[in-house]
Amino acid sequence: MNTRLCRNVYVHVPFCNGKCAYCAFYSEPEVNPASVTQWLDRLEDDAARKAARTLPLDTLYIGGGTPTALSRAALERLFRILEHRFSFLPGAEISIECNPESLTAEKAEILGRHVNRVSMGVQSFRPDFREKIGRRSSDVHAVETALQLLRANGIENIGFDLIYAIPGETLADWKQELNTALSYPIRHLSAYSLSIEEGTELAARGLPPEDNELSFAMWEAAQKILSAHGMPRYEISNYASMPYECRHNQNVWHAEPYLGLGPAACSFDGAVRFTEIPSLSRWLAGEATEPDVISEEKRLGEMFIMGLRTVRGWKKSEFSRVSRLPWREMWSTIIGKQQKDGLLQETPERIFPTEKGLAFWNDLAEAYL
Secondary structure (H helix, E strand, O other): OOOOOEEEEEEEEOEOOOOOOOOOOOOEOOOOHHHHHHHHHHHHHHHHHHHHHEEEEEEEEEEEOOHHHOOHHHHHHHHHHHHHHOOEEEEEEEEEEEOHHHOOHHHHHHHHHHOOEEEEEEEOOOHHHHHHOOOOOOOOHHHHHHHHHHHHOOOOOEEEEEEEOOOOOOHHHHHHHHHHHHOOOOOEEEEEEOOOOOOOHHHHHOOOOOOHHHHHHHHHHHHHHHHHOOOOEEEOOEEEOOOOOOHHHHHHHOOOOEEEEOOOOEEEOOOOEEEOOOOHHHHHOOOOOOOEOOOHHHHHHHHHHHHOOEOOOEEHHHHHHHOOOOHHHHOHHHHHHHHHOOOEEEOOOEEEEOHHHHHOHHHHHHOOO
């Protein structure tokens, strides 16, 4: 594998107005103006130094943390930095994550000038379920207000994030959550089974493990209900109406290089993965990060299984372009067994997971690592 220039950039905004009980992503639980200024200063320096690694961008994804927790002035400066340092292809996808409670009319106006895709963290429409997972607000009316603000500023490509398998949630409850989401004009939905991650507040509470049978039934229900409304599954946890699949994620899942900016952000140059220090103070101090250097065969395995998270899987010619090794021959026995086990399908042009392969992706993936 050779290092390549990238056309995808991820920016990590490490600030939140508090910390949700389920969240394992790196973030600071308050928005300190002085820290935000320092973060933007360092981000500007990094963008200036690293822009040479990029081609005109096909995608820019701003995540967190909570990007909309930034002040209006900080958001404006963030976009000035990115638009000054990077060039963009016509029709580039520019995404940002949004918390409905922190979106104001002024911030929505800024987003309307700079982004064309918004992923909104709803998690649940039920106040009792939101409270169980430590969601900071139970005001679901904020979702409606945020949608109105975004659409009023010309943003139509809006998606919701939902969590299922919350303690006490029934299959009927989850179906109602999906139908509520579909009552809004959304193009995309991400649905994640609640996982108890080490280091989170939920883990500290000692919650019982999820009911795998119920969680699987909820996963199946999502595909059935969302597909019936024109939003089929395109990745294990993601559903979209055409052509609103998240292009940034599709590019990353299919082994395109990407540049990550900000603490805890990952970069991939086609051969080596780099992860920035997951600490704002250490990142600001310029602490170096160790590259994740592994064998070419193991890296290819990682890349291959990420593409198998998607319904479309891989075009064989597509994967052969990123591999110097004879991958089909190398994994012939594994692929044959997984076809026999009903996890993979193969045609002369493509190799892709079955519905069973998506459902048991961890088992499918383990064979290549």
